[in-house]
Amino acid sequence: MKQLRRWALGLIIALAALVGVVGLQAPTPAQDAPVQAPPEVTLEIAGLTVEEVAEGVYTLVASTDFPPADFVTTAICNVTIVVGSDGVLILDTFQNAALANLAFATVATLTDQPIRYVVDTHYHFDHSGGNAAAEVLGLPILGRGPIREFMLTRNQELDPTVTPPSVVVNGTWDVWLGDRQVQLVEFEGHSGGTDLVAYIPDVDVLVTGDMLFAERLPYLADGNIRVWQDNLAMLAETYSTATVIPGHGPVGDRTNLDNLKGYLSTLETLALQWQEQGLSLEQALEQASLPEPYASYGFQGMFSGNVEVAYQQITLGHDDAASIRTYFQAQAPELQAL
Numbered sequence: 001m002k003q004l005r006r007w008a009l010g011l012i013i014a015l016a017a018l019v020g021v022v023g024l025q026a027p028t029p030a031q032d033a034p035v036q037a038p039p040e041v042t043l044e045i046a047g048l049t050v051e052e053v054a055e056g057v058y059t060l061v062a063s064t065d066f067p068p069a070d071f072v073t074t075a076i077c078n079v080t081i082v083v084g085s086d087g088v089l090i091l092d093t094f095q096n097a098a099l100a101n102l103a104f105a106t107v108a109t110l111t112d113q114p115i116r117y118v119v120d121t122h123y124h125f126d127h128s129g130g131n132a133a134a135e136v137l138g139l140p141i142l143g144r145g146p147i148r149e150f151m152l153t154r155n156q157e158l159d160p161t162v163t164p165p166s167v168v169v170n171g172t173w174d175v176w177l178g179d180r181q182v183q184l185v186e187f188e189g190h191s192g193g194t195d196l197v198a199y200i201p202d203v204d205v206l207v208t209g210d211m212l213f214a215e216r217l218p219y220l221a222d223g224n225i226r227v228w229q230d231n232l233a234m235l236a237e238t239y240s241t242a243t244v245i246p247g248h249g250p251v252g253d254r255t256n257l258d259n260l261k262g263y264l265s266t267l268e269t270l271a272l273q274w275q276e277q278g279l280s281l282e283q284a285l286e287q288a289s290l291p292e293p294y295a296s297y298g299f300q301g302m303f304s305g306n307v308e309v310a311y312q313q314i315t316l317g318h319d320d321a322a323s324i325r326t327y328f329q330a331q332a333p334e335l336q337a338l
């Protein structure tokens with residue numbers, strides 16, 4: 001947790017600095033000027049590469065490990081751009097307005113179609129912290145479940161410019177970009193009832209948000225280890241042939257869904273062993289080492305936090321929604337909503 005604490009603190013300082021900078025700039029109305037990324041933030045500096053995943057589906061793939069090299073200019077998550085015959089939908093906005101504007105400016109290099117919708121795949125601020133830039137452009141921002149409440153409480157302290165979705169999606173929604181359908185579907189497990197995936201049927205592409213960390217250890221602090229495994233199985237079964245775009249990590253296929261499920265299942269098995277051996281949390285933390293198949297994964301700094309969550313939810317059996325919320329809220333503010 002120490003490593004995470006250190007980088008989270010850096011993030012707060014950086015965000016405070018950023019808010020200072022943004023606060024000095026007058027908002028630019030959408031119609032008056034084309035979107036320009038600030039010159040200091042480029043795809044290269046942000047650590048992003050643009051990958052054409054399918055026809056008209058582009059992902060800005062973040063290359064960073066965790067913690068990122070720079071908390072303001074390094075993109076932490078992936079952002080996906082879906083181009084239809086009559087408009088564009090963007091999934092996630094990165095962690096601040098400058099990076100969101102970089103994504104919007106990238107759209108203009110890919111298509112003449114206007115951006116019509118922004119979707120938050122969940123509330124965590126590395127995915128939604130750039131929403132303010134979308135609001136400046138007058139774009140509707142779609143999110144799911146208790147996302148407004150979560151952002152206005154949990155993210156507020158980290159991000160004073162917090163801008164929650166203006167449209168709340170529950171159930172399954174179809175968004176049409178001219179002749180292209182994008183299905184938004186609820187799934188559970190990562191972020192307290194705000195996880196949303198997007199499926200584009202005509203090219204069989206699934207955008208998972210943080211329901212999938214690919215070749216990265218996951219952030220678990222307000223997830224549910226057992227529910228997440230069940231939902232990963234459902235995702236893999238429902239979208240078995242799809243190209244799969246994760247919230248963090250490279251584009252792949254259902255194998256990555258199976259692998260994350262395997263990691264969570266390994267954690268569960270370990271936690272049941274700690275229960276059998278009567279270990280304290282401290283003993284479990286001391287004894288646990290990252291199992292071999294995951295040694296090459298990124299985000300290794302997540303492991304001790306993952307062990308702690310596995311101990312709470314599996315060893316102690318505190319995995320009901322209220323217990324998870326209590327555990328999550330007992331974390332230092334800077335460790336919430338990352």
Ligand SMILES: [Zn+2]
Pocket residue numbers: 077124126127210247248338
């Ligand atoms: Zn994330």
